[in-house]
Amino acid sequence: MSVDERADGAAYATPDEADDIWVQGADWEEIEDAVSEGRLTVNLGPQHPSTHGVLRLVLELEGETVHRVQPVIGYLHTGIEKNTEYRTWIQGTTFVTRMDYLSPLFNETAYSLAVEKLLGIEAPERAQAVRVILMEFNRIASHLVWLATTGMELGAISVMIYGFRERESILDLFEAQSGLRMNHGYIRPGGLGADVTDDFEEMCRAILGFLPEHIAEYEDMLEQNPIFMERTRGVGVLDVEACKRYGVTGPLLRSAGMARDTRTSDPYCGYEQYDFEVPTRTEADSYARFLVRMGEIRQSMRIIDQALDRLPGGPVMVADKKIAWPAQLGIGGDGIGNDPTYIRHIMGESMEALIHHFKLVTEGFAVPPGQVYVPVESARGELGYHVVSNGTTKPYRVHVRDPSFVNLQSVEHMSRGHLVADLIAIIASLDPVIGGADR
Amino acid sequence: MGLEENLPAGILLTNIERFVNWSRSASMWPATFGLACCAIEMMATGAAHYDLGRFGMEIFRGSPRQADLMIVAGRVSQKMGPVLRRIYDQMADPKWVLSMGVCATSGGMFNNYALLQGVDHVVPVDMYVPGCPPRPEMLLDGIIKLHEKVRREHFRDKVVH
Amino acid sequence: MSEPATTTTGRLDPEELERRVQARFPDLAANIAYGELTVFVPPERLLDVLAFCRDDDALLFDLLSDVSGVHWPGGEHVVEPQLSTTGWPPNRLTRDRGTVEVAYHLASLVNDHRLRLVVAVDDDPDGPPTVPSATGLFPTADFHEREVYDFFGVHFEGHPNLVRILMPDEWIGHPGRKDYPLGGVDTEYHGAFIPPPDERVWSRDVPGAGGGKVGP
Numbered sequence: 001m002s003v004d005e006r007a008d009g010a011a012y013a014t015p016d017e018a019d020d021i022w023v024q025g026a027d028w029e030e031i032e033d034a035v036s037e038g039r040l041t042v043n044l045g046p047q048h049p050s051t052h053g054v055l056r057l058v059l060e061l062e063g064e065t066v067h068r069v070q071p072v073i074g075y076l077h078t079g080i081e082k083n084t085e086y087r088t089w090i091q092g093t094t095f096v097t098r099m100d101y102l103s104p105l106f107n108e109t110a111y112s113l114a115v116e117k118l119l120g121i122e123a124p125e126r127a128q129a130v131r132v133i134l135m136e137f138n139r140i141a142s143h144l145v146w147l148a149t150t151g152m153e154l155g156a157i158s159v160m161i162y163g164f165r166e167r168e169s170i171l172d173l174f175e176a177q178s179g180l181r182m183n184h185g186y187i188r189p190g191g192l193g194a195d196v197t198d199d200f201e202e203m204c205r206a207i208l209g210f211l212p213e214h215i216a217e218y219e220d221m222l223e224q225n226p227i228f229m230e231r232t233r234g235v236g237v238l239d240v241e242a243c244k245r246y247g248v249t250g251p252l253l254r255s256a257g258m259a260r261d262t263r264t265s266d267p268y269c270g271y272e273q274y275d276f277e278v279p280t281r282t283e284a285d286s287y288a289r290f291l292v293r294m295g296e297i298r299q300s301m302r303i304i305d306q307a308l309d310r311l312p313g314g315p316v317m318v319a320d321k322k323i324a325w326p327a328q329l330g331i332g333g334d335g336i337g338n339d340p341t342y343i344r345h346i347m348g349e350s351m352e353a354l355i356h357h358f359k360l361v362t363e364g365f366a367v368p369p370g371q372v373y374v375p376v377e378s379a380r381g382e383l384g385y386h387v388v389s390n391g392t393t394k395p396y397r398v399h400v401r402d403p404s405f406v407n408l409q410s411v412e413h414m415s416r417g418h419l420v421a422d423l424i425a426i427i428a429s430l431d432p433v434i435g436g437a438d439r
Numbered sequence: 440m441g442l443e444e445n446l447p448a449g450i451l452l453t454n455i456e457r458f459v460n461w462s463r464s465a466s467m468w469p470a471t472f473g474l475a476c477c478a479i480e481m482m483a484t485g486a487a488h489y490d491l492g493r494f495g496m497e498i499f500r501g502s503p504r505q506a507d508l509m510i511v512a513g514r515v516s517q518k519m520g521p522v523l524r525r526i527y528d529q530m531a532d533p534k535w536v537l538s539m540g541v542c543a544t545s546g547g548m549f550n551n552y553a554l555l556q557g558v559d560h561v562v563p564v565d566m567y568v569p570g571c572p573p574r575p576e577m578l579l580d581g582i583i584k585l586h587e588k589v590r591r592e593h594f595r596d597k598v599v600h
Numbered sequence: 601m602s603e604p605a606t607t608t609t610g611r612l613d614p615e616e617l618e619r620r621v622q623a624r625f626p627d628l629a630a631n632i633a634y635g636e637l638t639v640f641v642p643p644e645r646l647l648d649v650l651a652f653c654r655d656d657d658a659l660l661f662d663l664l665s666d667v668s669g670v671h672w673p674g675g676e677h678v679v680e681p682q683l684s685t686t687g688w689p690p691n692r693l694t695r696d697r698g699t700v701e702v703a704y705h706l707a708s709l710v711n712d713h714r715l716r717l718v719v720a721v722d723d724d725p726d727g728p729p730t731v732p733s734a735t736g737l738f739p740t741a742d743f744h745e746r747e748v749y750d751f752f753g754v755h756f757e758g759h760p761n762l763v764r765i766l767m768p769d770e771w772i773g774h775p776g777r778k779d780y781p782l783g784g785v786d787t788e789y790h791g792a793f794i795p796p797p798d799e800r801v802w803s804r805d806v807p808g809a810g811g812g813k814v815g816p
Contacts, residue, residue, distance in 0.1 A: 054473075054474060054519060061483050074516070076513070076516055077766040078549050082799070083548075083549060083782065086783075087570065101475060117635075148486075161487045165486065165487045247664060247665065249663070265712040294447070370471055371633075371638070371716075372636060373705050374715060382663055398670075399666070401666035401705070406665075406740060408743070518767070551783050551797075552782065552783030552784070553783075
């Protein structure tokens with residue numbers, strides 16, 4: 001019924017008509033039907049500027065207070081898990097890196113570690129150290145995007161600009177090593193796609209040179225900012241027991257006081273060699289998560305510093321030629337093409353090398369049957385890969401335990417009784433990446 | 440030679456079509472419509488380093504009703520397709536669609552059950568930008584080319600979809 | 601928030617975990633491969649085992665980190681020894697009926713050890729494979745079980761809201777199953793049309809190995 005059609009001509013429903021709900025608009029009758037016990041069901045998303053991508057939330061509101069939240073996901077379901085079953089083990093890297101697109105290197109590492117575990121091989125030390133360095137840079141980049149988007153969603157646009165500015169310098173490093181700013185496909189089963197560039201250490205040191213100062217600046221901008229504190233302190237409290245119930249890991253669990261980090265509990269890639277702390281807080285609210293993430297950025301810089309100091313030489317790919325793709329490739333004379341030395345070798349010098357190359361590229365290598373579960377600590381929590389092989393050259397099943405997917409379950413617990421505006425701060429503090437949640 | 444000679448300084452003559460097209464291309468506001476990886480690059484394009492504001496596009500509108508350009512940044516799933524079409528329908532004419540990245544353009548590497556094999560199955564697309572994800576420079580290039588295309592548009596060709 | 605004041609025994613090896621679980625459930629099969637313990641549980645005893653693993657003083661698996669499904673269709677699977685990486689015998693596996701395995705990955709935040717429970721259920725053509733829901737013990741199983749239901753059609757009895765989670769509500773079929781095609785369309789490249797990945801011919805592949813048709 002449109003406003004014009006109303007018998008009494010009133011543009012608003014008066015309190016007499018509907019106890020405590022005031023609704024304006026043409027679809028009053030439909031809304032009245034949807035209202036039960038004074039509650040209003042509101043749809044937020046999947047296209048909404050403040051829901052971090054295509055997350056949809058069905059809210060039940062009492063006035064402006066959130067009574068129930070139901071996250072609806074799947075708007076970015078890409079079928080990546082199924083798609084990997086039709087590709088070789090090596091090609092899997094290209095797929096998994098596109099899942100959680102803010103932490104591609106964690107996906108690649110976890111997948112590679114799982115395949116390596118099935119194969120019973122271990123990547124060379126240099127590859128492990130480079131993985132650690134790149135993963136920690138990735139953690140910093142991911143937290144910077146978190147800072148940027150959270151700032152934007154809470155109204156601090158300048159933080160968004162700064163966060164992306166710092167991220168650019170890290171992406172330049174990634175691009176120099178892997179050729180792509182995101183979705184690298186650089187960390188592969190057996191090691192790395194190629195060795196790092198000659199100026200790798202220099203580039204890393206340059207970033208470590210200015211980053212601490214800038215991070216301190218951004219922390220100063222927000223840490224004592226009264227608006228930011230009002231919006232985040234005491235908002236979205238999730239204690240340790242609730243974290244366990246909902247399977248929540250990562251910065252959320254650490255903000256509740258539990259120093260749980262897969263890097264220390266199940267060390268991989270040689271994390272046990274590095275000296276770092278796991279930052280924790282006890283407040284368990286959105287503000288504590290901000291402090292924890294800031295602390296993690298500092299610890300990541302510490303790890304990178306140590307890893308650069310002891311960056312070993314040697315190969316970056318396992319020696320087994322049945323598994324390893326050539327990792328010491330050069331580039332063609334035009335700056336992009338294939339490695340001329342390698343092409344000369346397989347095309348002109350050795351028939352066996354050509355056959356081997358052809359088999360490895362078209363068929364891939366076979367992986368012994370079995371199943372493994374490999375967790376790594378991504379920027380959002382425990383990222384686990386459950387990889388099943390039946391002995392062929394393709395994965396039988398790749399399942400990903402993505403922290404965004406699991407953490408989203410806790411939204412309802414955290415936001416009940418808060419205002420709608422707080423809900424945005426809570427979602428932001430979760431840092432969900434829908435590409436990871438939907439896969 | 441006619442009117443131009445008698446004009447005082449500071450006045451230019453053009454036709455209404457060119458004038459309208461120029462103003463449309465000079466402040467084309469994109470809708471905030473990020474889907475996947477490309478959305479992050481789209482945000483990076485809007486941030487300080489690449490500064491989309493140089494092209495009058497720094498304001499990403501939260502509401503599709505205020506937006507002129509939909510940048511489909513990322514893979515479009517079967518579940519998202521109807522939502523995307525609804526957002527497109529909510530945008531006021533004239534409107535343009537830029538398909539960013541291979542997933543939005545053709546489904547890309549994800550040739551499977553879950554994804555639409557190209558967003559042009561759902562909405563008409565004016566400009567395709569390749570890449571996985573495209574660099575911000577590539578997005579800027581696509582946007583500038585779209586601006587050029589808009590400047591050359593004729594009212595009579597513009598059909599309402 | 602402090603950690604629970606339970607006396608912990610610290611991290612246990614897979615062998616110790618196996619002994620501990622089998623002391624309570626002697627008839628459960630278990631194996632240790634790749635340094636990971638897998639315990640095979642019949643569906644009707646799943647909740648008992650999960651509750652034991654969660655509450656036992658030495659195990660203290662307080663986090664259900666993942667629930668994942670694997671579909672093994674019926675028929676014979678032969679995986680020949682691969683020439684490129686030799687080292688294991690041909691893998692022959694014959695199943696009269698298909699099986700859906702649901703793998704529960706448990707982790708202990710206190711003791712830092714991990715365990716996998718595998719529940720294998722018949723892929724019954726007459727009715728959906730049924731597993732009791734773990735949501736009563738671990739609320740985090742909610743999304744995980746919905747995902748396994750969505751992709752494998754496993755019915756979790758007692759789940760509060762067992763609906764599709766990632767696929768659209770009206771979707772037909774369960775895409776994670778091996779008998780569900782990958783889908784996709786022909787793609788044109790330089791004038792030739794290339795079929796979608798699951799319809800391409802891979803002559804060395806075997807049925808059910810995720811490779812599609814057997815050639816030529």
